[in-house]
Amino acid sequence: MRADRATPALFALGFLALWEAAVRGFDVPSYLVPGPVAIVQAFFAAPALLLRSLASTLVVTAAALVASCVLGVAMAGTIAISRWARAAILPWAVVLQVTPIVAIAPLIIVWVGDPFTALVVCATIVAFFPVFSNTLAGLGAPSPELIDLFRLYRAGPWRSLILLRLPAALPYFLAGLRVSGGLALVGAVVAEFVAGSGGVASGLAYRILEAGYRLQIPRMFAALVLLSVAGLCINAALGALESWALRRHS
Amino acid sequence: MSLLRVARAGRRFGNGTVALENVSLSVERGDFIALLGPSGCGKSTLLRLIAGLDRPDEGSIDWVGEPPKLGVVFQEPTLMPWASALDNVRLPMRLAGQNGRAAAREALGRVGLAGFEAARPRQLSGGMRMRVSLARALITKPRLLLLDEPFAALDEFTRHGLQDDVRALWRADGSSIVFVTHSIYEAAYLARRIVVMSPRPGRITAEIQSQLPEEGDRRLMPAYGALVAEITLALRAAHAS
Numbered sequence: 001m002r003a004d005r006a007t008p009a010l011f012a013l014g015f016l017a018l019w020e021a022a023v024r025g026f027d028v029p030s031y032l033v034p035g036p037v038a039i040v041q042a043f044f045a046a047p048a049l050l051l052r053s054l055a056s057t058l059v060v061t062a063a064a065l066v067a068s069c070v071l072g073v074a075m076a077g078t079i080a081i082s083r084w085a086r087a088a089i090l091p092w093a094v095v096l097q098v099t100p101i102v103a104i105a106p107l108i109i110v111w112v113g114d115p116f117t118a119l120v121v122c123a124t125i126v127a128f129f130p131v132f133s134n135t136l137a138g139l140g141a142p143s144p145e146l147i148d149l150f151r152l153y154r155a156g157p158w159r160s161l162i163l164l165r166l167p168a169a170l171p172y173f174l175a176g177l178r179v180s181g182g183l184a185l186v187g188a189v190v191a192e193f194v195a196g197s198g199g200v201a202s203g204l205a206y207r208i209l210e211a212g213y214r215l216q217i218p219r220m221f222a223a224l225v226l227l228s229v230a231g232l233c234i235n236a237a238l239g240a241l242e243s244w245a246l247r248r249h250s
Numbered sequence: 251m252s253l254l255r256v257a258r259a260g261r262r263f264g265n266g267t268v269a270l271e272n273v274s275l276s277v278e279r280g281d282f283i284a285l286l287g288p289s290g291c292g293k294s295t296l297l298r299l300i301a302g303l304d305r306p307d308e309g310s311i312d313w314v315g316e317p318p319k320l321g322v323v324f325q326e327p328t329l330m331p332w333a334s335a336l337d338n339v340r341l342p343m344r345l346a347g348q349n350g351r352a353a354a355r356e357a358l359g360r361v362g363l364a365g366f367e368a369a370r371p372r373q374l375s376g377g378m379r380m381r382v383s384l385a386r387a388l389i390t391k392p393r394l395l396l397l398d399e400p401f402a403a404l405d406e407f408t409r410h411g412l413q414d415d416v417r418a419l420w421r422a423d424g425s426s427i428v429f430v431t432h433s434i435y436e437a438a439y440l441a442r443r444i445v446v447m448s449p450r451p452g453r454i455t456a457e458i459q460s461q462l463p464e465e466g467d468r469r470l471m472p473a474y475g476a477l478v479a480e481i482t483l484a485l486r487a488a489h490a491s
Contacts, residue, residue: 143328145326146330148303148322149322149324153341153345153346154345155345163344163345164330168332
């Protein structure tokens, strides 16, 4: 058990050491590939700037994730209740999912006007689908016998949704939420990239762009590392939420 | 007095299987009927028709007077895994817009599960889960109880205990029961009237009236053995025809 936990850390340390040694040994200039030490130095050269940018990106991510949950569950619920809504909505949800966000983000940024809202809309479009489709699958998951039981007692569609379909969909929803969490971050970053200096000009993607223009490659890498760490944390947090909720659920 | 009349009912499925053909059956008030036959004889289909979960393609199913309150127990306990035993049992009350907590406690007590209100289904044994399912069917005080091979998945000892309980409940509250089973012994032990069915197409081939006394240990009576033999012969005759 101890060995299992130590292995990834040791491997990472070895890898970083090798990286640093290679950069120094072959005299690679830091504007091509900065070594780990240079990246850490770049971070500590402007920690407040980078952390503020991280916070800015995370706010967009969180807002998009919340919006995805609300929209995804509401739409899946509507589709589960109404055959008409299924026919009307489902194809458009798929269209939204297969449309590359990079292609429509400029339009959204122009249309929406307010930069923050525009970023959230873009990130939501990316993050929305897993929560939506998983919840929809979960709403259809109760056993046929349980559905028969609800029919026997003449449960209306609304009560069936609240008492049977939504609780049955919870594990599916949580699995979708975990995927959507990562996608919300990706969506936020992509939207910031597309918006560039026309956006709120404060997110990590903007820092990456800016550092690229100025050839501050170590700072660019520092921003990238922060993004990866943020993604890992989101995944771990949603994973913990999932296992906690499932323990209570069954 | 009749409670229900099934007249020349037929049901065929999309793939061409004739699940039921020309089935006529009358359920009396206070009756205990066993629908007995091998798998595929349409006994579960007949039960679903009576429960209103399915409609016949031919013939009719008519209540005599007001349709009674129904309780149904399926082959599986069919519990909601995320809900406590109490919440599972009070489900029919909640679906009728009532709270049902007190009634659910009482129903759990009737099936011998007092003290297990907060337990989740996964914390209960197979037999206890089936008792929860039974309590849920009983909570609305149904006048007709429909049971679809409820004890088929349980071991012999648990099954005997639950069979005793079902008989005791039936004798105590005077409701009617239609009990689907593929066990000759179960049918002979429980029912007042054994309706023998045979497959392809599903139809009724015999009806046997039980002469066993209500009092005493039925399983040990010579008349029980004789009834088992009579049913066995009826099933054989159905198979030969």
